Amino acid sequence: MIDGYRITSDRSEMNIESIHNFISHSYWASGIPIETLKKAINNSLCFGVFSSQGLQVGFARMITDLSTYAYLADVYVLEEHRGKGLSKWLMREIMDHPDMQGLRRMGLATLDAHGLYKQYGFSELATPEIFMENWNPDVYKNA
Template sequence: MEYRVSTAQTEMDFELIHGFISNSYWAQGMPPELLRKALSNSLCFGVFDRDNQQLAFARMITDKATFAYLADVFVLESHRGLGLSKMMMAAIMEHPDLQGLRRIMLATRDAHGLYAQFGFKAVDTPETLMQIRLESPYL
């Protein structure tokens, strides 16, 4: 089967993306209007089949100069194991707006092996990182 990666916001299947992300462990219950705002302010990547059905998604939150944060990465369960995550990650890492950045970060519970293939590694000095984290932001 043929697959392609697109960054065109107009091609992204918002209902599919919201359905997945709002049921994910990292953003459960996210309201649609909040996700729309997040997507419109991000560099989004989608993987599509030859029928233009979206099968995977990721977004980079970035200033396109020094920093990016990879977020909301998923491949539909029915299409896992086909190399789509690697295809999408290759497109992300090769994107012209993401070249020469000083730092690209992400957080993952279970996909360390995938990201290691693209140069990601554990933070050397996690004690230097801080965060503000709302426990129940969508209530």
């Protein structure tokens, strides 16, 4: 625990507007419509970081079948709350969550946080030649 903060996976506590404000300006989901984000959150295992004032200052979600696979997405901590260990604490909470135990594979994509994720067992693809994607980076521009 970090003084003045708490983490919850109670989806009902997530502040959709706050999350949308950050995610819709991110490099990975710029322009995402709020309805699309709501649907994504409703179908994911979510984690929120909250300040003692009740403000949502961080977020992450696992897209998962809760049995074999999970994909980590939409991870952030607001800039003014960085440097306090919140991202590491958030990752520990995610990795220790009971529903994240015994999975065969977890995946994620990142441009700039490889060092963080390596601390929690993530690595470059061992066999990138077997992975494929159907990627539409401009999907939200047409929404």
